[in-house]
């Protein structure tokens with residue numbers, strides 16, 4: 117083969133590989149739909165799930181539903197079990213006030229299993245509480261059926277892409293967030309104390325994406341607004357977000373906030389404390405926050421769908437880029 121032919125072949129090879137990869141991303145993106153967001157949030161925020169309080173009947177119903185959805189999508193249980201049970205407090209107390217809490221964990225095996233990335237959202241909410249209205253069920257459609265729906269859609273998108281990621285990906289649905297970030301703290305502590313082979317360190321977590329309350333508009337004009345908290349010393353995360361919103365024409369206006377400006381907690385915290393770079397999407401506070409009126413019919417489904425797509429694109433990079 118002469119030099120020219122060699123170059124042509126090389127260019128053809130490169131463009132074919134890129135096209136393949138591009139098609140995989142597109143296949144994943146196309147599988148994320150508004151209809152599916154409506155279905156998931158409708159089911160999770162239905163009165164029959166009684167506000168999904170951790171350790172209560174409604175919370176367990178939600179857990180069983182999510183486990184069966186991961187199974188249907190084709191996501192395998194992490195370390196052989198979808199449920200990661202825990203109880204007590206994250207401060208190491210012996211409190212057993214809320215037994216029967218469980219994270220739900222699934223994964224896709226990467227080409228190299230010595231690094232993992234994680235996307236997570238809490239699925240629990242605050243249950244049933246008497247108040248001064250005739251509705252005592254706190255459905256938690258925005259907080260956080262919205263983020264939960266996104267994790268399920270992103271999991272499906274990776275399966276639909278047909279491509280094996282470089283790093284192993286864990287899809288996590290946290291329990292007990294509303295009781296003090298119990299599930300995510302339990303997972304992180306457990307993860308870093310689990311040594312698969314003696315003398316070898318725990319498997320490093322390369323990146324984390326958190327989704328908590330991604331379905332509302334902070335005011336009438338904020339139909340595409342989303343806050344993106346990103347780890348302060350990793351500007352590349354913001355570049356990824358801007359770049360992919362433009363490339364894939366997503367209807368989102370990101371409001372970048374450094375991670376040290378975070379008001380209050382969510383499940384990115386235990387990861388941040390371990391130095392794991394993270395992206396946390398949040399569409400801001402609204403009058404139905406922690407009220408029985410946080411209902412599914414108030415959700416901006418176009419926005420939830422667009423955030424699910426950008427989260428998929430971010431996780432694709434976290435799982436596949438050599439360095440960041």
Ligand SMILES: [Zn+2]
Pocket residue numbers: 238259260293328329
């Ligand atoms: Zn929340």
